[in-house]
Amino acid sequence: MFKRIADLRTEDNVGKTILLRGWIHRLRKQKEKTFIILRDDRGDIIQAVCPSKFCENLMIESSIEIQGKLEKDPRAVEGGYEVKVDKILIFNIANADYPIGEYQSDEILLDFRHLSLRTRKMINVGKLRNSLLRYSREWFAKDDWMEVTPPILVQSSVEGGSTLFEVKYFNEKAYLSQSSQLYLESMIYCLGPVWTISPSFRAEKSRTIRHLAEFTHLEAEAPWINMTDLITIQEKLIFSIITQIKEHNKKELEFLNAAAAKKLDEISTPFEKITYDKAIDNLRSIECRIRDNDGKERLIEWGDDLNLESERELTRDRSNPIFVTNYPLRIKPFYVKQDPLNEKTGLAVDLLAPQGYGEISGGGIREDNLEKLTKRIRETDLNPNDYSWYLDLRKYGSVPHGGFGLGLERLLRWILDFDDIKNVTLFPRTMTRILP
Numbered sequence: 001m002f003k004r005i006a007d008l009r010t011e012d013n014v015g016k017t018i019l020l021r022g023w024i025h026r027l028r029k030q031k032e033k034t035f036i037i038l039r040d041d042r043g044d045i046i047q048a049v050c051p052s053k054f055c056e057n058l059m060i061e062s063s064i065e066i067q068g069k070l071e072k073d074p075r076a077v078e079g080g081y082e083v084k085v086d087k088i089l090i091f092n093i094a095n096a097d098y099p100i101g102e103y104q105s106d107e108i109l110l111d112f113r114h115l116s117l118r119t120r121k122m123i124n125v126g127k128l129r130n131s132l133l134r135y136s137r138e139w140f141a142k143d144d145w146m147e148v149t150p151p152i153l154v155q156s157s158v159e160g161g162s163t164l165f166e167v168k169y170f171n172e173k174a175y176l177s178q179s180s181q182l183y184l185e186s187m188i189y190c191l192g193p194v195w196t197i198s199p200s201f202r203a204e205k206s207r208t209i210r211h212l213a214e215f216t217h218l219e220a221e222a223p224w225i226n227m228t229d230l231i232t233i234q235e236k237l238i239f240s241i242i243t244q245i246k247e248h249n250k251k252e253l254e255f256l257n258a259a260a261a262k263k264l265d266e267i268s269t270p271f272e273k274i275t276y277d278k279a280i281d282n283l284r285s286i287e288c289r290i291r292d293n294d295g296k297e298r299l300i301e302w303g304d305d306l307n308l309e310s311e312r313e314l315t316r317d318r319s320n321p322i323f324v325t326n327y328p329l330r331i332k333p334f335y336v337k338q339d340p341l342n343e344k345t346g347l348a349v350d351l352l353a354p355q356g357y358g359e360i361s362g363g364g365i366r367e368d369n370l371e372k373l374t375k376r377i378r379e380t381d382l383n384p385n386d387y388s389w390y391l392d393l394r395k396y397g398s399v400p401h402g403g404f405g406l407g408l409e410r411l412l413r414w415i416l417d418f419d420d421i422k423n424v425t426l427f428p429r430t431m432t433r434i435l436p
Helices: 106-110 118-140 180-193 227-248 250-264 276-285 308-315 369-381 384-395 408-416
Strands: 019-029 033-039 047-049 063-072 081-092 165-168 172-176 194-203 214-223 271-275 289-291 295-301 322-327 342-346 349-354 360-365 401-407
Touching: 019 047, 019 081, 033 063, 033 172, 047 063, 047 308, 063 349, 081 295, 118 214, 118 227, 118 250, 118 408, 180 276, 180 384, 180 401, 194 342, 214 227, 227 250, 227 322, 227 349, 227 360, 227 401, 227 408, 250 349, 271 276, 276 322, 308 322, 308 349, 308 360, 349 408, 369 384, 401 408
Parallel strands: 047 081, 271 322
Antiparallel strands: 019 033, 019 063, 033 047, 063 081, 165 172, 194 214, 214 401, 289 295, 322 349, 349 360, 360 401
16 A cells, blocks of 8 residues: 555554655665665655666656565664665656756756755745644634635735736736735625735835745734734734744754754744834934935934834844834825824834844734725825725724734745745745746
């Protein structure tokens, strides 16, 4: 009976005849016998030893089925087990020019991503991504949130028209969604707290190590919540994910970055909370500087948005994420609710990962007043007619509500302590890359 490698590594199976299918990950041929490192469809590997006459034409990445006895050998890779092969069935003999070796440049690995996914690094990244999705769903289900699937093709922007990807929709213009937020807001009136994991698209002309043109977006909205509730929801969700990863993904963490695994042990709740005012004071005290649109450098001041450099300075020496609240209203999107205690600020909150990894989550309380929301839409040079359906939500039973969006790739990049966000993305889409 065919089994996966992970199911075989027990003392009970030693001496038994087993059947495995997979791909030749590594190959070392000798005159009488050949050593095969076999990789199965979940990325686990095992050493197999077979007569060389069975595999004269085999190459790396050939697909095969092997039959043989499982034996214990402390010299064997991955756990000290190996298979003494007595039969091989060949499905496909790979070409000899397989382009992915043990050591390749990042660009080659990206150019051949459809093949470099087979590297053990990307296999473990894929497993961790799967775990993030599963742990998120488990947390929301346990807390009685409803998962929904908002549309990806839309006709109105959420984050600004300059970052929209335009597509032809029959005889009309449409866009790829920047965020599901507006649609999630419409569902809180009939389904209560709702959430989704969907792709989002940003046509930002950015080459930074934390930006993608397409990313995996976890978003949530709930009725009748305030800022304290919103912060608590995000804190509980992220801490639950971290806890689950530490408990169930030790193998992947150790393989990808053992030091990052130890870093997660330092995460604790509650996360620190500071206001935007306090953040600017801290940044000015260390003379943090930013560049204007004309390229001139100056000291950061109140009213500036926090960018990659300023977020890095705020979190450089921290081990825990921090929440930054109450940003200037004018630098936040039109739907952010004005702070009733300070008309210059909005009830917005960003969660910054420690050690310079920057924003991983952003959200806030939504403006629920029809007149104020309409005014804000006009102030941001948008047309209220384009948001007529969204404004209807304020006409018929408007309630206080809020939500957030979390970038799965940014979260995973911080967890793994990777330099570039492309390394935690199976098929990254950037300004210069849409293949494969």
